[in-house]
Structure formats: structure tokens, C-alpha cells
Amino acid sequence: MSADGFAALPKPPYYAVIFSSQRNGRDEPGYYATAAxxxxxxxxxxxxxxxxxxxxxxxFGITVAYWESExxxxxxxxxxxxxxxxxxxxxxxxxxxxxxxAKVERAYGWDRQAP
Amino acid sequence: MSADGFAALPKPPYYAVIFSSQRNGRDEPGYYATAAxxxxxxxxxxxxxxxxxxxxxxxFGITVAYWESExxxxxxxxxxxxxxxxxxxxxxxxxxxxxxxAKVERAYGWDRQAP
Numbered sequence: 001m002s003a004d005g006f007a008a009l010p011k012p013p014y015y016a017v018i019f020s021s022q023r024n025g026r027d028e029p030g031y032y033a034t035a036a037x038x039x040x041x042x043x044x045x046x047x048x049x050x051x052x053x054x055x056x057x058x059x060f061g062i063t064v065a066y067w068e069s070e071x072x073x074x075x076x077x078x079x080x081x082x083x084x085x086x087x088x089x090x091x092x093x094x095x096x097x098x099x100x101x102a103k104v105e106r107a108y109g110w111d112r113q114a115p
Numbered sequence: 116m117s118a119d120g121f122a123a124l125p126k127p128p129y130y131a132v133i134f135s136s137q138r139n140g141r142d143e144p145g146y147y148a149t150a151a152x153x154x155x156x157x158x159x160x161x162x163x164x165x166x167x168x169x170x171x172x173x174x175f176g177i178t179v180a181y182w183e184s185e186x187x188x189x190x191x192x193x194x195x196x197x198x199x200x201x202x203x204x205x206x207x208x209x210x211x212x213x214x215x216x217a218k219v220e221r222a223y224g225w226d227r228q229a230p
Contacts (some may be wrong), residue, residue: 004137004175004211005135005137005173005175006135006137006211006213007213012215016131016133016215016217018131018133018179018219020120020121020167020179022119022120022121024227052135052175052177053177054169054170054171054173054175054176054177055169055171056169056170056171057172058120058169060119060120060167060169061169062167062168062169062177062179064133064135064177064179090225090227094225094227095226095227095228096119096121096224096225096226096227096228097224097225098121098122098222098223098224099222099223099224100127100131100219100221100222100223101219101220101221101222102131102217102218102219102220103217103218103220104133104215104216104217105216105217105218106215106216107213107214107215107216108213108214109211109212109213109214110205110209110211110212111210111211112139112205112209112210112211113210113211
């Protein structure tokens with residue numbers, strides 16, 4: 001994640017993993033430590049492109065991670081520490097989540113500061 | 116958007132429009148009124164499937180709208196009131212946004228309450 005929240009991405013095509021989740025509000029320190037660790041680990045994976053993430057005061061959050069390929073997504077899914085974090089997400093942190101894997105076909109951006 | 120924040124979607128394939136934005140913090144009433152109106156209008160469009168949206172205290176937000184087809188996305192883009200809202204977004208409400216159009220290929224969910 002860049003300092004301003006936006007991922008700097010190459011031109012499409014690439015893949016997006018859209019993760020929507022409802023936190024149960026418990027164990028904020030443990031949750032945030034693991035979330036930060038997962039981003040740190042993901043950044044070191046082959047094919048990682050970037051991530052954008054936000055969560056409202058109601059505990060509903062959306063994280064979109066961007067990857068070069070389906071193969072990169074599968075490899076990250078098999079990472080042992082990531083698998084353990086997913087398991088803890090089910091047992092301790094989330095009430096509900098939905099995950100969608102999508103191929104980004106086109107993209108467009110706008111920045112007030114852009115020349 | 117369903118009461119709990121999650122969109123109830125059919126099985127893939129379908130399309131996702133991932134809209135990431137940084138609010139400038141100005142005109143909260145006008146922004147929220149228009150955001151609510153856009154969801155109300157989008158729900159009446161052919162091919163609309165659902166939306167999930169959240170924004171953190173820092174003003175960074177992610178909205179993902181789901182559509183049956185590229186044609187449905189294009190038709191919504193041409194809606195006059197939507198076009199006017201996008202123009203006002205640039206002039207009044209956002210510092211930066213990124214929009215990505217993606218084809219959802221697979222999806223998976225988990226709910227603590229599920230039987």
C-alpha cells in the first residue's frame with residue numbers, strides 16, 4: 001500500500017482479489033498486527049502488484065490485492081503463514097467474509113494534483 | 116447494498132467496477148446525498164447485481180459495484196444523472212480516484228452464522 005492508500009499498478013490485464021469482511025470487533029491488536037504482517041509478506045511474493053484497503057467504523061471492510069497472474073494468487077494462498085492467518089480469521093476475527101477473484105481488463109484514474 | 120454491507124451475488128462470471136477514492140472532506144451532506152442517490156439509481160439499471168462500499172476515517176474509500184455484463188456498465192456510465200455526479204466528484208468531492216473494471220471468475224464466502 002502506498003502512503004496515500006492507492007496502489008500504483010501497471011497497465012491491465014492483471015488480477016484483483018476482492019476481500020470484503022465484517023469484523024466482530026474483538027482482538028483489535030492481534031488483528032491489526034496480523035493484517036500488517038500479511039501485507040509485509042504479500043509484498044515479497046512473486047507477482048504481487050499492490051493492495052488497497054479500508055474499513056469503516058461499522059467494522060465492514062474491503063481489501064483489494066492486485067497480482068500479476070492466477071498462479072501468483074495460488075502461490076500466496078499456499079503460503080503457510082497466510083493459511084494460518086486465514087484460519088485465525090475464521091476462528092477469532094470475522095463474522096462474515098466474501099472473496100472474489102477477478103481479471104482487471106481496463107483501468108482509469110484521476111488526480112487533482114496531476115499536471 | 117444489503118443491510119449488512121454484503122452484496123448477494125449470483126455465481127460468476129459477472130463484472131466488478133472497483134472504485135477507490137480519496138475524499139477531500141468537504142461538503143459531506145452533498146456528497147452523501149448524491150452517493151445514496153447513485154446507489155438508488157444504479158439499483159434500477161438493467162444488469163445491476165449489487166454494491167459493497169466502505170470508507171475509513173482518513174477519507175479513503177472503496178466501492179465495488181457488480182454488474183452482469185460490460186454492456187450494463189456502459190449503459191450506467193451513459194446515464195445523465197450519473198455523468199453529472201461524476202463531474203461533481205471531480206470538481207467538489209475527490210482528491211484522487213482510481214477505477215478498475217474486472218471480470219469476476221470465481222468467488223467464495225464464509226459466514227459464522229451459516230448452518
